[in-house]
Amino acid sequence: MRAFSLLLLGLAIASTDLAFAQMKLPSKTAPGAIETRYFTAIDGLMDGNADVILKETRQGKNVTAATLDVCYPATKGADRKDRFVANLTVNGQNLTGTTQSLGDKLPVTVKLVRKPVGDTFxxxxxxxxxxxxxxxTSTDNSDLSEKEFLDNQTSDDGITPAPKDFTDVSPEAIGVRVKVDAxxxxxxxxxxxxVEVGVSSLSISCDALRAGEQTINLTADPERAAALIAKAKAAPGVVAAGWTSGTVEMDRTIRFAAADWRDGDKINRDKIASAVSGVLAKTLAAKAAGAEWDANTGKLKLSFKRPSPIYPALALTETVEVTALVSPDKPGGSDRLMLWISSPVITTADEGTGPKLSLSEESTGDEEGGEPKDDNGSLEALAREFKGQRWDADKSMWK
Incomplete structure (x- = not known):
């Protein structure tokens, strides 16, 4: 019996040893294995304005192939970018190569000496x-693994083709991602x-040049936005189109039933402009001076006049301007509308008869997180007038 027990114990030990022998424990890259490494910063190129990616293929410590991708201002201080990609010849520590820039077709010559210094290069x-x-002359450069490099390349253009509502994207703001050559x-x-085109989106970034796609930002009347997005999607070279972030800030927005503010299937803009102007005239203690809808963006610009309290004896006049935007609260059909209003912009001028006193405006910032100056409870008053709801940022819902 004892012999049989010892036999079982021996088999158990042998099985355990076999199991450990078959386990493959994680290990570092084996000596002599081929791997890809990246450098994403080499100081000194184009006065420090170049965006650089040096890709190396290594076998052990030896570099067997290298590609240098450099994106840089086409001219000093310019927003327009050019780029070259050079496959380099590796000869010991020397990296050399020639190519042509992709935009301006200029000849490019690269002569670099690469030297390891401890854990850097x-x-x-x-x-x-x-x-x-x-x-x-660039020192203290650290390299990245391929996984680290790829993890850093992810980007989000913010385009939402079919948002459930307009709480995360703005109803007038459109993003179109299109092939650079289209x-x-x-x-x-x-x-x-x-439609208005965002000037800043015309500048092609280095990421866009490498991806071959750029995002164009548009602003359009919310009532035409869906049709414009559909048209953009059908255009040659367009990869994606949808709504994106824009003017609307939820903490300055109310939502209300649409029934009383529509004329058929269209928003009754005259009625809304009159109601908003009437409320703001009271809260701002001013006289309505103008209301104009922008044909491109669908925004309503309201202006008001009131005496300036800054130096009463001069009888100066304050002009208060507020921008508003009204739209359905989500794409497609909805029985609710949302109304956003900007913080007031106030300018002071001498509008009296006779010679005028010239004034210069000095901008002053409100305290962060505070109620905008001279708002005087306008949002609350509008919510009462429209029997609307305000946005609860803490709960991310209408209240």
Missing amino acids: EFRGQISIGQTVTEV ALDFLKSLKGEA
Whole structure:
């Protein structure tokens, strides 16, 4: 019996040893294995304004292949970018190569010396683009694994093709992601359209150049936004189109039943403008001086006049301007509307008869998180007038 027990114990130990032998414990990259590493910053290029990616293929500690991708201002201080991608010849510590810039078609020559220094690397040499020669002296450069590099490349253009409502995106704000080589034709197609193009989105970033796609930001009347998005999606080279972030801030927005504020299937803008103007005239203690709807953006610009209290004897006049935007609370059909109003913008001028006193405006910032100056409870008054709801930021819901 004892012999049988010892036999079982021996088998158990043998099985355990076999199991451990079959386990594959994680290990570092094996010596001599091929791996890809990246450098995403090499100081000194184009006065520090270059966006650099150096991709290396290594076998052990030896570099077997390298590609240098540099995006830079086409001219000094310009927003327009150019880019070159050079496959480099590796000869010991020397990295050399020639290519042509992708935009301006300028000849490019790369001559770099790469030297490991402890856990970092230094690069020295020259990069010539056309007639411009840049001396490279860059130290303390750390490399990234391929996983680390790819994790850092994720980006979100904020485009939502089919939002459930307009709490996270703005009803007038449209984003269109389009192939870079098709962007010009798309922009030309917008000429004559009742839409505004964001100037900053015309500048093609380095990320856009590398991805081959750029995002154009548009502003349109919310009542036409859905049709414009559908048209954009059908345009050549367009990858995605939808709503994005824009003017509307939820803490300055109310939501209310649409029935009393529509004329058929259209928003009764005259009625809304009259109601908003009447409420604000009371809360701002001012006389209504104008109301104008923007044909491109669908925004309502309201202006009011009131005596300036800053120096009563001069009888100066304050002009208070407020911008408003009204739209359904979600794309498609809805029985509710939402109304956003901006913080008041106040200017002071001498509007009396005879010679005028010229005044210069000095901007002053409100305290962070405080109620906008001279708002005088306008949002609460509008919510009462429209029998509407305010947005609860803590609970992310209408209240």
